[in-house]
Amino acid sequence: MIVCLGLIALSSLAQESTALFVRADRILVQPGEETTGAVLIENGIIVAVGPGVAAPEGAREISGAVVCAGYLDAWSSLGVEPASVRDGKTSPATSVLDGLDLFSNDHLRLDSLESGVTALRIQSGVEAEVGGLSAVVRNDPGQDGPGAVLMEDACVAATIGVTRNGKTVDVFDRVDEVDDIADLVEAGLAYRESWLDYEEKLAEWEKEIAEKEEELEKDFKKAKKKRDEDIEEAEEKGKEHKEKKYKEDKKPKRPRTDTDKETMARVGSGEIPLVVEVHRYPEIRELLDRTESFDRLRLILAGATEAKPFADELAMRRIPVIVWPTPMGVTRPDEFRMHDLELAATLDDAGVQVLFGSGGHGAARDLPALAALAVGHGLDRTAAFEALTLGPARSFDVAQRIGSVERGKDADLLVLDGDPLDVATRARFVILRGEVVVER
């Protein structure tokens, strides 16, 4: 699938090589860094940013008040087929990309694109204990355009103690769920260990065999003479000659292949992060304790309703948190009982990397409004902008391609008529890989 998309990308690049020149009063290069002038895009890539950039001949010129990177919704299931979203039987190796539905919810994807969400971390099995492999995808209309998938295996998603199918998980089971996840990581690491062990032993074994064979080769004549003597002696004694059997070293047994454990091994070794939706104090406590020994694990919390007391610890352990800054009334699910719009501010103040997600509930369109609301509840503006752009791009290893307006990155940009966090701001242009996909 990836190969195929790559081919499309190449062929379409050949066709559309027109440059795009975007002039703006403010260019939000990256959180905390601003410039003015223009952004030049060629072949879908940002090639120049700043005051001195001039428009090459033949380039399409557009302009606006503000240019910034498109937003990345760190917690969504938009574009995933509904049954896969609710699937409760997913496992670590279940890939969300197998559950894409390219034909439903188009209007929701378009709406969110118009509001500036150009990329999404999508997951299936949002209520399952283990939802499986998430992907970071470009919010491409139809998701069939070049390079729709930015990161195939962006993380493994899991949940602890969330309300599933309207049912609240009981107190003891919630803590068990922490154990389940920690056990999965352990099993993954053990699995990898067993493979490494196997490979090591196999190599050893192969080496020994080779040595032995060499030795045998060398001693062949001597051995034959000895054998002849043995046969003679046996005949003399009237006995049957018994061939001395060659005792081969036992070959190491190959472990069974297990894609789930393999996936968890990737998580445990820090190749890909583990996103855990967890809300209540005891479960967060338990999760932090149980994962402390996994020194390479890259844990990311989602929701984290009652995480305020852990802010310093999360900052110290560099665990990012995906916050869902939405207002909730009394009818909220049990795990959100202590929901507080000031969570993002508290975490950021302590130095935790805050990311924003629309909660996997199709509200990606209103992510910028939710980010603004978090600012209204104490979050620093720059941190809020970072939580929409570079923060999630870094956490999900796509920062080399998206998340800021820098030379060499993919041109997934917004041309806004005002500040990203202002209520009346609208995206006049949305650009994906250098192509204007929304214009109004």
Add this chain to the structure above:
Amino acid sequence: MITTLLVSSLALSGAAVAPQPSFAVRAAAVHLADGTTLEDGVLWVENGTIRAVGRGVEPPAGTPFIEHDGALSAGIVAAHTHMGGGDGLQDSTRAFLPEARVLHAFEPKHSDFERALAAGITTAVLAPRETNVAGGRIAVVKTSGGTVLERDGHLHLSLHTTALWGWREPTSWPGALAHLERRLEEREGPFAEIASGERSVIIEAWDRHEVSRALEFATSHGLRGALRGGHRAGELARRVRSSGLSMIVGPFAPGEDREHLRSVVALAEAGVPLAFGLDAPASDPEALRLSAALCVREGLEPQTAWRALTSTAAQVAGVADRVGSLERGLDADFVLWSGPPLELTSRVEAVYIGGELVFGGAR
């Protein structure tokens, strides 16, 4: 940030919380009900009411001044809530309780009101639930101090499908309307009052056909007041306008169906007076400003959105002579914000009701 300058030598150091008979606030931006903004405006409060608002307002020398480098606005009016009411705002055995008063379910110290204050809401309409055809009369209260602005307000009716239960009479729209029309012929009582226009109504009507039905009912009997709901009433906007009824909309959540938001824009464009309702505690008080913001993103004029949170909401609730705008003689209910009040990025820094600091304050 708020700094209290004790200009007056009379001001006592320990009197920060006690209401001052006269004080003034100078804010970097004063947001008025009509959507205009005064730079470096002054609000002069005397005995809990607004004495003057303007750029050149000069209270007598010695009046304590509060300097605020952010925005100042009237307190927000939540046009429809069930705050502090718990489950006590519906009757499962009788559909008609026109004599009931929600005031009797009002608990001033309920935590719902604290949350409302934190969101800049200073006045709340307390309404019965939409599950009774005639649920009772609304009350209008302040969110702090137990002040009641209206004890015996609009009669709350519901033509929403949830008012029609399977085991309680009526079970149908024809049944509900037959009953209502019969009651409208009464010579006295709440129905006589709404028929004569003495008393306003709030009619719950959400889907298009419910709105259409409510409009036909209200206009044929000359009722005045507001419709509550109108999620998909956009295409009926002109009819709503010509009925003279207002519309109480919201609350809207992130990811709200765009048709609901477009409906609000269409109603506003047709000139229907709009107010934002909250249905708290089922929704968070912050959902009120978020609802307005989502509508603005959909194309609602920011001024209209702001009025729907304040002055128009007060008019719809029938208390515009007391709250909803910064005008001389009105209650000194106002909010100090870190920035423009309609911006979600703006924080509530202080809330005053009747000239008294009830939330936040100098930090």
Add this chain to the structure above:
Amino acid sequence: MRNVLSTVCVLALASSATAQDDAGPWVIRADRVYTAAGEVFEGGFVAVANGKIVGVGPGGGGAGDELEAVCVTPGMVDLGARVVTHPDAVEQSTEVAASMRVAHALDLFDPRWKRELESGVTTVLATPPDSNVIGGLCIAVKTGGLTDVASRTVRADVALRGSFGTQPSQGNQSSSGTPQTFYVRRPTTRMGVEWTIRKAFYDALAGAQDPERDFEGADVLRRVLDGELVLGAQAWSTQDIRTAIYVKEEFGIERMFVDAAAEAWKEPDLLVRSGMAVVLPPLSFDGRVGPENAFFSWHSARELDELGVPFALSGHGAADPAARLAYQGGLAMRGGLSLEAALAAVTLAPARMIGIDDRVGSLEVGKDADLLLWSGTPFQPTSRIIGVMLDGRLVVDRREASE
């Protein structure tokens, strides 16, 4: 090349879709104009202005935008369209809801209206769902137009709805078998339904004598007895049709029709004797229809026609195109009915039954300009309705698609 999304474009499309129809004046020319009032004009015309028919006849014409069709007929009238199906349209607290108005239960945004209009039905009698013995006052409304009931009304309070048979008695028990709350007063048998309807009329008569015994809706029932109001009663099977006829004769009800009367063909003598009018349910392919599993055939319409019984066809709001009213005429013709009689059975006959034939039902000067443009002879399987005009507005236009 990728589409560039433009909100402006989307908005433009949305607004153009709503403000499309043109109010005329029109001149519609056709190879044959079927007036349904006894005349067929070869090479005829219909002239329309201000929503009314201002001229109809052979040749000639008038001023206005021209429309052409192979055939033109009046818009169809369906007395059994069942456009009200919402559970909240049923008042369960009483079995006799005579004064309640089905107009209050209309949902003009229900897709059924559009479906009816597009299939050529321009006027329907809105009846309540038959969960009450006396379901209330019916309203005759147009299937298109603005979204307020008043502007669509042909005539309000045009008939009282009754229902015989088992349907009103169903649902009057809880799952445990014991009726609860007000359901305890309601009939649970066919005889109970019949008893309830007769008791209602006797009580209304008694109420006229003794104000103490008068009740809500009694005046409506008395208007039926006085011949001022039509009684339209559902009666699928023989026993229910017989019961309806006995009630008609017992109370001397002048204006009455039985709706969904599939088995009317079984009682020719009683029908003729009582002067009962009949609305047939949609003809089915296996002959068994409705909640009573009543039986009838495609010949039934012809048989009623031969008896001289006033009858109409109905589509019952079917979603299936093969059951809609435009096809019912064709099915009845397969059973031997003439084209003229089939046309009358979906236009003028039903209009007469509820007394709205001064407004709709035929192409005559002064009537509402509700008409259908056909690509061929009406009711032929190969013919299509290529245009629907409602109150002088061309609300369905498929002329280009059919070319």
